[in-house]
Amino acid sequence: MSAISLRQRLPEGLGIPLIVFASTAFLVAVIKLISPGSVLAQQIEAILVTAIFLVIASFGQGLAILLGGIDLSIGVVMGLAGMMISGLTNGADAALGWAVPATLASCAAIGVFNGLGIALAGIPPFIMTLASGSIFFGVGLGFTAGAAQRPVAPALQKLMSGHFFGLPLPVLLLAAFALAAMAFQNGSVEGRRLYAIGSNAKAARIVGLPIYPLTVAVYGISGLCAGIAGVLLAGYASAATLDMGDPFLMPTIAAVVIGGARVTGGRGLYLGTFAGALFLSVLETIITVLSLSQGLRDIIEGAIIVIALLLQTAPAKKRY
């Protein structure tokens, strides 16, 4: 009874993000229980700093899924971005001014390449992005030996460990990004059009929405976000490897799905994706604190996606 009236009072789709936020808070409390020695504020801070990669990368994934597609090249693009930024800067801040734009532009270009294949050639998104990921991973391997021999520019490292008015810079960055992403996806003209296209592509065509340009833009944005996440990850880790983005691919999908987005497109808020990304980061911390194996992490992430999808489809089946 109270659950129903609560759902009615909430704006459309806000229920799931709130549930995920609540679960995240619960997990944080669990951390406090399992490692009583830790200082909660420090733990939260550490979680937020490491959450930034997922929060940024899953925004692009969320847009692709909103259109009914998916971007499986995110992990590769993240790794490429890290390799490129360390290769171009070679441990010096001087080159950052042009190296960062050049890196991000390359990543966006990979995304645009995906988008063109999907929109113009009609290649299914998962195949297109998987194949382009393979291609560009190969290109990256050709130029490097798989791991950057050069250090990352110190300014990037400082960005990821610096503070501003007592708050870690990455946390401020995270908040700013989340606000901007929310505004774009759920407040802009383009965001509205993306929901329409994802909801019914045929009708969107009849209405005359610019489906092709928006599809290309979405995958471009996804590439760009993966690029930003990769650059920050390189700064955080002070080093880059070509495959360092791979562990992030599955969580980007999981974050979007947990956040309540429909995998076939048209539904889901960025707030949900954001909540899902935080939830997964906390979960990751717990696994680390308990020193559980990485295999378990993989199992949990895969299972979470399946369970979230089952929860999504169950009521739909009942209706028909």
Place this chain on the structure above:
Amino acid sequence: MRASEPALEVRAVGKRYGATVALEDVSFTLRAGEVCGLLGENGAGKSTLVKVLSGVVVPDSGEMWIGGTAYRPRNITDARTHGVATAFQELSLVPTLSVAVNLSLPHPAGSRFGLVRLRRLEEEAARILHTYGVADVHPGALVGELSLGVRQRIEIVRAMMRAPRVLLLDEPTSALSDREWLFALISRALDGGTSVLYISHKLDEIRRICHRCVVLRNGRKVLDSAVAVLSDAEIFSSMAGRSLVEAFPVASSTVQPGPPALSVKNLSAEGIADVDFTLARGEILGVAGLEGQGQSSLFRALAGLLPLRDGSIEVAGRRQIFRSPRAARRAGVVLVPEDRKEEGIFKDLTALANISLPIIGECHRLRFINRRAERARVEEVIPIVELAERYLPQNIEALSGGNQQKAVLARALIAGARCLLLFDPTRGVDVGAKQSIYRLIRRFAEEGGAVLFYSTELDELVHLCDRCLVIYRNRIAGELSRAALSQERILAIASGHSLPQSAQPEPFAENSVTAR
């Protein structure tokens, strides 16, 4: 004798889809060794009945009997084991498989290891095709590469080849050029003890081969009689029905002189050929046609969804080539599509967002949606379609079919349409919303807009249109002026009768002898 025993008995069968009644309390008997015609307009329930009989759809109520035993098919294969075979109108062949494999489906005769011997299949298929007089088709040819007419013949052969007790032929001549081939096969099947239910809306075919006919209208049986004692006029009027007293807005024509709003010359595209017409400002031009005659292609071609093969489109005197609906919209030509759920509404958006989509790019501050401006623009158009304001914040899926359609129409208006292409806008819409839509169409024309209006409900065309084009076999077969418009005349042309040019009250000249 056998003849007294019915081959198939249908008792009080009913089927609903949500709020729509597709079949209600339909009973009839198919006697052994007869051909019974099943007639009705589009949406009368013919196809649903075929689906019920062939096991595609399970009826909500009623029962069926075959040769004295209850018949409850769970699927097509089950129906076939009970001796009921169907040649579907939309064809049930697999385009990526060969003719031979298609003929052998669903149970290809496999070898001991469950493998299909292709060569034996093809030999078998060649023999079958020869028996049924389909000489010009290689059994190894892929079905998808064959013409529609050949595919229809193969569909028919596949239904006949297992000598069913009951054969359902659903619009079997819709793509056939040689009808005599089919009629010869039917009489051979009758000799073999098969009974045939022949679904068609072509009266001459019904007269030619059926002893008896059953007419459906709005899901109910309205006529069940020997064909010979019926006049064409009687059959037509029972198909069309005397509609319940429905008020149509009485208005004089508002056709404006001057250059036409839309002028189409020699237009050809996939599914439509050699279409010529002009549509004046202030005019409501009807389009009528039985299902699948090309009307859908015509509307899609005009809206930029289907590339033209030939011909030209002029809007307000300017030649236009619509490569997309976006281009058509820029010229003021807006389509309200056929299938509201598939092509009309965005089910994840609110009614407000559904309506505002075409102009959302004009309601922004720094690309962020200005919700007040959006709302104001939408509130300008919803009174025209008579959509209540309280529906705006609701998810459009929660609205009734009528209100959904009003939202789709409001979206067409907000897009700045000067020429509306309305494809069956009152389908699945309640009576009240229909009235709103009629008023909207009239008002739009009065204000100088041009309307191309296809409807499966003939009385709408008769009452609303200034003129009506009738499409038959992908071409415009006739045109009726407002004075000459009647349901009977539309149906006559739409089912392939040519109408004498003079609009005499005797529209069925070529059949008048049999009618008396």
